[in-house]
Amino acid sequence: MPIDPAHRLPDDLEIMLSQRALASRVRRLAGEITHDVAALDPILIGVLKGSLIFMADLTRRLNFPLSIDFLSVSSYQGTTSTGVVRILKDLDQPIGGRHVVLIEDIVDSGQTLCYLAEYLWAQNPASLRICTLLDKISARTVAVDIEYVGHQFTRGYVVGYGMDYHQRYRNLPHLAVLEEPDP
Numbered sequence: 001m002p003i004d005p006a007h008r009l010p011d012d013l014e015i016m017l018s019q020r021a022l023a024s025r026v027r028r029l030a031g032e033i034t035h036d037v038a039a040l041d042p043i044l045i046g047v048l049k050g051s052l053i054f055m056a057d058l059t060r061r062l063n064f065p066l067s068i069d070f071l072s073v074s075s076y077q078g079t080t081s082t083g084v085v086r087i088l089k090d091l092d093q094p095i096g097g098r099h100v101v102l103i104e105d106i107v108d109s110g111q112t113l114c115y116l117a118e119y120l121w122a123q124n125p126a127s128l129r130i131c132t133l134l135d136k137i138s139a140r141t142v143a144v145d146i147e148y149v150g151h152q153f154t155r156g157y158v159v160g161y162g163m164d165y166h167q168r169y170r171n172l173p174h175l176a177v178l179e180e181p182d183p
């Protein structure tokens with residue numbers, strides 16, 4: 001009988017990015033974001049729940065005035081995108097006229113990001129930049145412009161560092177690959 005991926009032990013999973021590798025990606029991204037928006041009093045919007053740890057590490061490397069807000073969306077069941085995006089938690093503050101940086105954990109088909117970019121642009125921000133820790137380039141079905149990318153890859157379902165499989169594994173300090181995603 002196949003093992004449910006949600007019950008695999010963290011020690012059995014292949015590591016995609018170690019804690020050290022993650023820290024260096026986050027440092028580089030923080031440098032790029034600082035270069036572009038340090039003088040703009042930006043608002044960083046994290047997409048919950050997957051971006052929580054990335055957001056926490058990234059923002060602590062940004063040494064300039066900024067605000068933080070969160071959105072929560074749902075588009076996934078297991079490891080397959082439903083293509084339907086729903087806002088579960090909206091922004092707490094208006095973003096009209098503000099410089100926005102949207103922080104995602106991973107861009108897969110691009111559907112979530114495409115929806116969120118339209119949703120945010122409709123609120124008339126001064127600018128919108130997108131940052132993702134991971135870019136699963138082979139899975140893209142919708143074109144999206146992403147300014148800041150931590151790591152590109154092509155295969156596997158990723159867990160850890162905030163990312164889940166059926167709400168499991170978010171607490172792994174590194175990024176790991178679940179080898180047997182749902183069909």
Ligand code: IMP
Pocket residue numbers: 047050075076081104105106107108109110111112113156157158159163164165
């Ligand atoms: P998209 O709409 O297909 O681009 O999916 C984007 C969202 O699905 C991401 O923000 C993640 O929350 C989730 N997701 C996609 N691929 C993975 C994965 O490999 N591991 C964990 N979550 C994923």
Ligand code: MG
Pocket residue numbers: 047048049050051104105106
């Ligand atoms: Mg996400």
